[in-house]
Amino acid sequence: xxxxxxxxxxxxxxxxxxxxxxxxxxxxxxxxxxxxxxxxxxxxxxxxxxxxxxxxxxxxxxxxxxxxxxxxxxxxxxxxxxxxxxxxxxxxxxxxxxxxxxxxxxxxxxxxxxxxxxxxxxxxxxxxxxxxxxxxxxxxxxxxxxxxxxxxxxxxxxxxxxxxxxxxxxxxxxxxxxxxxxxxxxxxxxxxxxxxxxxxxxxxxxxxxxxxxxxxxxxxxxxxxxxxxxxxxxxxxxxxxxxxxxxxxxxxxxxxxxxxxxxxxxxxxxxxxxxxxxxxxxxxxxxxxxxxxxxxxxxxxxxxxxxxxxxxxxxxxxxxxxxxxxxxxxxxxxxxxxxxxxxxxxxxxxxxxxxxxxxxxxxxxxxxxxxxxxxxxxxxxxxxxxxxxxxxxxxxxxxxxxxxxxxxxxxxxxxxxxxxxxxxxxxxxxxxxxxxxxxxxxxxxxxxxxxxxxxxxxxxxxxxxxxxxxxxxxxxxxxxxxxxxxxxxxxxxxxxxxxxxxxxxxxxxxxxxxxxxxxxxxxxxxxxxxxxxxxxxxx
Ligand SMILES: [Zn+2]
Ligand SMILES: [Zn+2]
Numbered sequence: 001x002x003x004x005x006x007x008x009x010x011x012x013x014x015x016x017x018x019x020x021x022x023x024x025x026x027x028x029x030x031x032x033x034x035x036x037x038x039x040x041x042x043x044x045x046x047x048x049x050x051x052x053x054x055x056x057x058x059x060x061x062x063x064x065x066x067x068x069x070x071x072x073x074x075x076x077x078x079x080x081x082x083x084x085x086x087x088x089x090x091x092x093x094x095x096x097x098x099x100x101x102x103x104x105x106x107x108x109x110x111x112x113x114x115x116x117x118x119x120x121x122x123x124x125x126x127x128x129x130x131x132x133x134x135x136x137x138x139x140x141x142x143x144x145x146x147x148x149x150x151x152x153x154x155x156x157x158x159x160x161x162x163x164x165x166x167x168x169x170x171x172x173x174x175x176x177x178x179x180x181x182x183x184x185x186x187x188x189x190x191x192x193x194x195x196x197x198x199x200x201x202x203x204x205x206x207x208x209x210x211x212x213x214x215x216x217x218x219x220x221x222x223x224x225x226x227x228x229x230x231x232x233x234x235x236x237x238x239x240x241x242x243x244x245x246x247x248x249x250x251x252x253x254x255x256x257x258x259x260x261x262x263x264x265x266x267x268x269x270x271x272x273x274x275x276x277x278x279x280x281x282x283x284x285x286x287x288x289x290x291x292x293x294x295x296x297x298x299x300x301x302x303x304x305x306x307x308x309x310x311x312x313x314x315x316x317x318x319x320x321x322x323x324x325x326x327x328x329x330x331x332x333x334x335x336x337x338x339x340x341x342x343x344x345x346x347x348x349x350x351x352x353x354x355x356x357x358x359x360x361x362x363x364x365x366x367x368x369x370x371x372x373x374x375x376x377x378x379x380x381x382x383x384x385x386x387x388x389x390x391x392x393x394x395x396x397x398x399x400x401x402x403x404x405x406x407x408x409x410x411x412x413x414x415x416x417x418x419x420x421x422x423x424x425x426x427x428x429x430x431x432x433x434x435x436x437x438x439x440x441x442x443x444x445x446x447x448x449x450x451x452x453x454x455x456x457x458x459x460x461x462x463x464x465x466x467x468x469x470x471x472x473x474x475x476x477x478x479x480x481x482x483x484x485x486x487x488x489x490x491x492x493x494x495x496x497x498x499x500x501x502x503x504x505x506x507x508x509x510x511x512x513x514x515x516x517x518x519x520x521x522x523x524x525x526x527x528x529x530x531x532x533x534x535x536x537x538x539x
Contacts (some may be wrong), residue, residue, distance in 0.1 A: 028054045031072055033066035039072060050081040057088040065093035065109065068102035070373045073109065077135055082116040090120040098126045100134030106142060116146045123155030123354065130178075131160035134169035136360050143179065157187035165193035165209065168202030170361075176363030177212045183216055190223035198228035201237030207245065211379050212365040215251035268380075268396030269539050274319065278381055280421075280459055281312045287452025294432050294450070299427060301424060307422035311413050318410035319395065326400035327386035329375060331367045357359055361492065373398075373495055374507075376485055387523055390484040399484075405522030406475055415467035421459050425453055481514040 001491045012470045022028045027048045030039035041047040050060050064072040066272040069445055073093070077083055087091055094114050097106050106126075110116060118402075119438030124132075127148050139160070142148040149161050161181045163174035172191070177183060183193055194217045197205040209217065221227055226234070229244035270290055289297060289305045297305060311487045364377050371377075376388035378398045387401035429446055447454055477484065482505050490496050490503055507524060508514065517524040 004277075013203050027060045028058070028063055031060040031069070031076070032067055034064075034067060034069045034072060036072055036075070038070075039075070039091065050076045050079050053085070053087065059085040059087065059093070061085060061093045061095045062087065062091075063305070065102070065105050066096040066100060067106055070102075070104040070108045073105050074112075076349040077108070077112045078286075083109050083112050086118070089122075091124075092118045092120075094118060094126045095120060095124065095129050095321070095409075098129035098135060098138060101130065101133065101138035103138055103141050104231065104426055106138065107145075108203060110142070116148045116296060117152070123150055123153070125149070127152060127160045128154055128158075128163055130189050131163040131169070131172055131501040132167060134164070134172050136165060136169070136172045136175050139172060139471070140175055140413055150176055150179055151185075153185070153187075156189075157185070159185060159489050161193045162187055162191070162196055165202070165205050166196040166199065166200060168205045169198060169257050170202070170204040170208050172360075173205055174360050174363045174365055176365040178368065183209060183213055184220070186220065186222070190221065192217055192220055194218070194227070194228045194244075195220075195222055195226075195231060198232040198237070198240055199235055201232065201235060201240050203239055206232075206240050208365065210247045211377065217496075218248045218251060238407055267394040270343075270394060270396035273394045274316075275320070276459065276463070277312060280418075280456065280463070282310060282420050283452055283456040283459075284312075287456055288421075288428055290315075291428075291450070291452070297428070301427060302422055304342075305424045308417050308424060311420065313408055315413035315417060318413055321406040322399075322410055323397050324406075325380075325402055325479070326398040326404075327375075327402040328381075329367065329369055329371055329384040329386055329462070331369055331383075334454060359386045374483065374486070388485050401523045405482055405518070408471075408478065408518075411467050411470045411474065414463060415471050418460050422457060422464060425457055426458070429453055448509060452455070478518045479511045479514055480505065481509065481517075 022037045024033055024035045027039060027050060029035075030042060031332045043050060053059050059081070061076045061083065064076060064083075081136040084092055090225045092114065094106065095110050095118070096114065097109065109255050111370055113123075119125055125148070126142060127139060130136075130142070139148075139150070143320070144148050151161075153159050159181065161176045161183060163183075164176060186192055191199075194209045194213065196339070197209060218229070219227060220230070227244075227248075229241055230459070231240035232244055284305075289309075291304070292504065304308060362373065364371055365385050366377055366382065369384060371384045372386065375384050375386045376393050376516060378388065379383045380391050381398050383398075385400040387404070389404055389407075391398045392407070395407070395410075397403070429450060473484075475488065486493060486496060496503060496505060509517070514524065
């Protein structure tokens with residue numbers, strides 16, 4: 001397989017150099033270094049031609065295009081340069097533009113008659129080159145504005161999504177999948193995009209492809225008979241191999257695999273948690289409050305005991321409320337979904353929008369929506385959730401904008417009831433045993449005489465520990481207005497980085513306001529944040 005790995009257009013020979021260091025001796029170097037004055041002199045005074053290639057067969061328009069000089073490109077076109085001139089590799093200026101993703105130059109070329117589907121000797125079009133270099137904004141631009149075919153195969157049968165997968169550009173893959181690029185196509189070696197992402201060990205690319213894909217892509221074999229999981233394992237990419245084989249198991253027909261990875265993942269542990277709460281409450285009433293072998297409860301202990309039972313019942317109500325809509329984002333076809341334009345990405349002002357932060361991970365290839373910042377697609381619920389916190393298997397639901405308050409109250413109640421009932425249980429046992437016994441025999445006495453209390457305390461301590469950890473971490477996140485997902489994946493989100501590149505949370509309005517917003521409304525309003533211009537588009 002190693003010998004078959006694909007070669008890409010090299011950008012090294014086309015690197016931009018500092019104009020002050022390089023001598024500008026002819027029209028080609030003037031174009032490459034953007035020296036408009038000298039270019040004019042060569043053309044208008046010395047009569048140099050702009051329609052002839054240099055010694056290597058490259059054209060002036062290619063050099064100006066590669067190095068992003070739209071005004072020079074315009075000048076060349078007006079002075080006899082051919083927008084569709086091809087070098088020895090049959091590449092046009094548009095191929096070279098795609099390397100850098102310079103949108104302004106592409107506009108000049110395409111508006112002056114450049115062919116968007118021009119093919120070089122390898123069968124690469126501008127869309128392939130853009131995918132090879134991860135120029136997502138550029139790719140989107142030529143697809144939306146000039147109807148470039150984003151699914152066209154090259155000479156080896158590879159479409160742009162194969163290339164994006166091979167190079168590990170997850171954002172480019174997201175865009176292509178969002179536009180319904182075919183992810184099941186096999187190239188001449190029988191490889192799908194997932195095969196290539198697996199061969200190269202690109203974790204994020206594999207994740208995006210698997211979440212948006214079907215069972216077919218996981219099971220399909222290349223010409224040598226290997227699935228993506230086998231190839232990843234062959235190449236020593238253990239994380240990818242493990243991820244792919246887990247995904248395969250979830251889709252497998254074997255009932256046990258399906259049960260554990262499929263059905264069980266869907267149902268989660270909510271029934272177990274529900275039964276645990278019921279069992280604990282019954283045990284508490286039977287073995288502690290109304291136990292026949294313990295003295296009658298005093299008024300104070302009884303009050304605390306029944307308070308613990310009430311909170312426990314209350315927590316069941318909150319448990320039920322947690323299972324409601326966590327803030328699913330509407331998809332095309334859902335009731336109440338507003339689609340006000342033909343193309344979603346056309347409607348977004350990529351340069352300045354509170355909706356768009358220049359993060360292509362805002363595209364959901366599965367739900368086909370552009371989701372607001374802070375939301376995420378949950379692969380278990382198979383929906384995008386607004387202000388996604390995490391998917392909690394214990395409530396079998398996501399925690400998001402709409403149910404985070406309920407979730408927080410639920411775990412607080414869990415903490416309170418387990419703490420109160422443990423205190424009451426210990427008090428009851430302590431006061432009921434004779435003082436004359438030594439410590440060892442006291443423990444023995446309790447285990448033999450009150451097994452129900454011991455069972456209750458063991459289970460209750462586990463719940464108490466879990467609730468304490470959860471409540472503390474959630475409270476600290478609420479105080480800073482950051483979600484569990486953002487904390488865990490901070491590196492992935494551009495909006496969590498300040499101008500100096502270090503972590504900065506733009507949603508943190510100070511502890512007091514964060515907490516007040518959460519307690520009153522259950523969430524904070526994110527729409528007030530104004531985002532800086534998108535880098536890829538601005539240049
Ligand atoms: Zn989604
Ligand atoms: Zn979920």
